[in-house]
Structure formats: C-alpha cells, structure tokens
Amino acid sequence: MSCRAQLVLGGFLILAARCGVAPGQTARAPDVAPAPGEADRPNGRAPGAAVRESYPGRLRTPTVMQGDFMWRQRVTARWEAGSRGFDAVLQKQGGVLTLLGLTPMGTAAFVIVLDGGQLSFDNHTHQELPFPPRYIMLDVQRVFFPWLAPGQRQGRVGNEYVEESWIDGRLTQRTFRRLDDNPAGKIQVTYNNWERGAAAPREAVLDNLWFGYQLIIETISQERLSDRDETASDCGQSKTIVSSPPL
Secondary structure (H helix, E strand, O other): OOOOEEEEEOOEEEEEEOOOOOOOOEEEOOOOOOOOOHHHOOOOOOHHHHOOOOOOOOOOOHHHOOOOEEEEEEEEEEEOOEEEEEEEEEEEEOOEEEEEEEOOOOOEEEEEEEEOOEEEEEEOOOOOOOOOHHHHHHHHHHHHOOOOOOOOOEEEEOOEEEEEEEEOOEEEEEEEEEOOOOOOOOEEEEEEOOOOOOOOOOEEEEEEOOOOEEEEEEEEEEEEHHHOOOEEEEOOEEEEOEEOOOO
16 A cells, blocks of 8 residues: 555645554455445445445546546435535546545545555544445445446446446446346446536436445546656655646
C-alpha cells in the first residue's frame, strides 16, 4: 500500500490515506466476496440490513481503467426506509483508486482507498456508512469501470453475466446478473446526460434489485490528472498532489 494519497480541496490539504492503518481497517480485495460476517454487513438503519449474505462480486485492480482523473460528485443512496446523500471526490491515479466522502463543511468524512488489491478505510466521523466500504467501492466500479472488451456488448465476467447498450458511441445502460441466480434479479446502471469530451456522464443511476436500493451519482466536475505535474515529497517518496477543479 502506498505511504499516502493526498488531495487538495478548496485550497487546503486533506490526508486521504495515512501511513499505516489501524488493525481491522485493512482487508485484501478478493476476486469474490468474502464469507459473510457482521463486520462486512451494513448497520440496521441502512439499506443493506436486508442483505443476509455478503455482497457478491469482484473488486478489480484500478489499472484496468485507463487514464488518471479526479471527479467531484454528489451521491444519493435511496432505499425503502429512507435516503442519505453526501458530496464526494473520486480519484484514480495509477494503481490507486480513492473515494473521499465530504462533510457539509467540505472536510473529510471518510476515505476509502483501493491500492492494487489492498482496500483500506478511514472514518473521520462517528457515523456509520450506509454500506460497508467494500460494497461502496464495488458499486463505484460497477458504474464507472470497464467490464467488457472494446466492442463487446455482453459476456461473462467471473461469476456474473454483463450486458451493455451503447448509442452513438456512448454507454447508456449496463446490467449484471449472477450466473447462479443467487441473488436473483439484476443490477442495472443507467447513464444520462453525456457531455462532449466527458469521461463520465453527468448522471449515473444504479438500481440494485438484488438488495433493494438505488444510487444516484451526479458528476459535477471532471479533471484529467495527466495534465498536472506538481509533486511533493512525503514519507521519503515523491507523491503527486492534485487540486480540485473550480466548481
């Protein structure tokens, strides 16, 4: 795991991942879901309370997605008993994928880092997330990562069958189904409002019919990090520091 991942937001530095992680905060990202356990389940107030088994699926290494970027986003989770929303920054840089959740004041609420195959989580608040960190990062990948080879519109990926619909060179819908039909149904992602030159749509909606919740991800701003060359030394290594685009 890299020594640190850093983000500059609104002119001040937020530590995205500290050198060293407290015991129990780091877990290897497996190709398939780990065995069910209380630590891997959402709390009773969240949509995942209905999840009696761990969320199936494989986390992919960040390098399968080309290019480095930083996106400012608004995420809204909805389920039968309620909803929750938060602002976030999603950054991919080399082999590291970082999701930084923000408080209403713009400070760091939580950080989830996938560094190669290593998943780490740091919660700066006393509030539990609506989903465990692995679930959140897996949904991020289901929405934004490539799952099929270029030109391919359907196929098997691990223990799931993936189908995509494209119009005028833009992805409009993607679905995931388990080959063993356990859980039954599908996960469906709908992509809306593509803008010229954008790497992500203005809005993506994930409907998880396996466990009965919806995620609405609005990408407010996008920036390619390959255009930046600012570096800073930290923990004896050179690290790239990036700043958020103007909103």
